[in-house]
Amino acid sequence: MPPGERKAMVRMTYREAVRAAVREALHRDPRVFLMGEDVGAYGGCYAVSKGCLAEFGAERVRDTPLCESAFVGAGIGAAMGGMRPIVEIMTVNFGLLALDQIVNNAATLRHMSGGQLSVPVVIRLATGAGRQVAAQHSHSFEGWFAHIPGIKILAPATVEDARGMLWSALQEPDPVLIFEHAMLYAMEGELPEDAGAVEISHAAIRRPGRDVSLITYGGSLHKTLAAAELLAREGIEAEVVDLRTLRPLDDETILGSVTRTRRAVLVDEGWRSGSLSAELSARIMESAFYELDAPVQRVCTAEVPIPYPKHLEDAALPQPESIAAAARRTLGERHG
């Protein structure tokens, strides 16, 4: 394209972006197939795969029984057998029923076999709270999964990443888990008409700023950007870092941002104890302690099972105001 010529842009939802990615993968690679609960006739619990059954047929868009361990394990086995499965798990809480297959098989087989086996499977899971579906459909376990060597963890927070991460994940020779925050599916964004794969090894600075680094991922990105807006009105320039890849973490971008701003607020929808935010905090202490002008702050989900009532669910989760308050704390009395 000649310089200066503007690409045609299209508006689409996060859901449509994931669907476009799934369709692209099914078109481009005959080894790719989609399987999971209600991905076919129902069109996907979140309507991500709506229309795919009609377009690609029942062999490549496979409705499974309710048996997370068996169909996730089957995805791992099919990957070893030469396929490139996309396995959808309706919600991360159900993913716990497949934890054995993910941890004991997908993550271990390459190393434990002395490098003989590859498991190029992609597992997509809906994650996160905000829909008043209570304590068995709302949790954020991506931090747990990010604990495990042998798998890679992605958390697309933008429409662009929802569109582009899947194809890149399918090119990985190792298992990749993609956590899609359920509150993002309806979010709209603008993409170039020819949008495609994105790189998946770097964090992204979504808003530059010099006063404090707000580091987050997934569904919390937009609350964090809203917090940065609040802070801007007070004259605080917050930098917002979107981790994008939760394992392996992009230390360079994280530490680079903290080194510039000298202050860090970690926003994580997981619980605080033993969390991804704890890991980030430890890395900052280990590598950037002397760059800091203030203690690292964390904004996490209250340590309760996510409750059903809206006001309690809202109170349990990181919100723009609590994120902005944490940022002010790092700036001391001037803003406290």
Place this chain on the structure above:
Amino acid sequence: MSEAQAPGLPLNRDEALAWLRQMQLIRRFEEASAQAYSAGKIRGFLHLYIGEEACAVGTLRALQPDDAIVSHYREHGHALARGVPARAIMAEMFAKAEGCSRGRGGSMHLFDASRRFYGGNAIVAGGLPLALGLALADQMMRRPRVTTAIFGDGAVAEGEFHESLNLATLWKLPVLFVCENNLYAMGTALQRHEAQVNLAARASSYGLPAESVDGMDVLAVAGAVRRAAAAIRSGGGPAFLELRTYRFRAHSMYDPELYRDKREVEQWKLRDPIILFIQWMREAGLLSTGDLERLEREVEAEVSDALDFAEAGTLEPVEDLTRDVYTPREARDAPR
């Protein structure tokens, strides 16, 4: 060359001798492993297969080289019967880099991708979903192959067993489920862990053909596996075989065997699968005293060579500790 006809099974003298040799190799290999364990050469868990040799040899000999095998943690016999060299297995148990899993897995995690031997899975029933996936890949790629999942009676109580039989039957996957029922899940007797002790009846409730076989009779095992595999290969969907067998030794090297009567063990030893097969071969005129002495010498030499090879093996350099947690760069860049 003389011919003898087992029920549904043509078996000539050379084949019969090869089968007997493998059964003896497994027996002698296991005895040597126990000694090596006592000498501190093998560590961790060691589960011996003595008494169950007819199951491994009968099953593996009835399958094709490009069929896949997924086994459990008492799998030395399966690996040997699949043709994994005794040297590579012993070196694996000696934790040497020359082992079939580079020394990373040990006794419970033998792998040989070149022989489509996918472990060595120490999570009871955890291999069954992998077998579904390997079979699904074959089905989708139209390869006329059979994946055999071998597991014990203990696995029948696990959810994965039920999920896997259901999914395999629903999707007509080319999987042969082989249950080696040795009557004990570690130390818990079958009637103490199963409400329905007729395992074939239980499996058949999922709508797949299920049969019980004398697991001490290598000919009966091979005949049943051959028939089942042929039906599966021609598109008939999965099948289940229960092989009724018995482990003569303790569960592992730590087991004082408080849960079973020594007289029960002695009763089962009267049906030693190797003695039974020797008797059959003699009656069929397929075995001379000279043959037997020659086989014993060969097996002794092979095990002794395996021990020497393992002893002379090298330890993996510590610098390689984290190699193959993920696919190394050089392997990623190679065309896949």
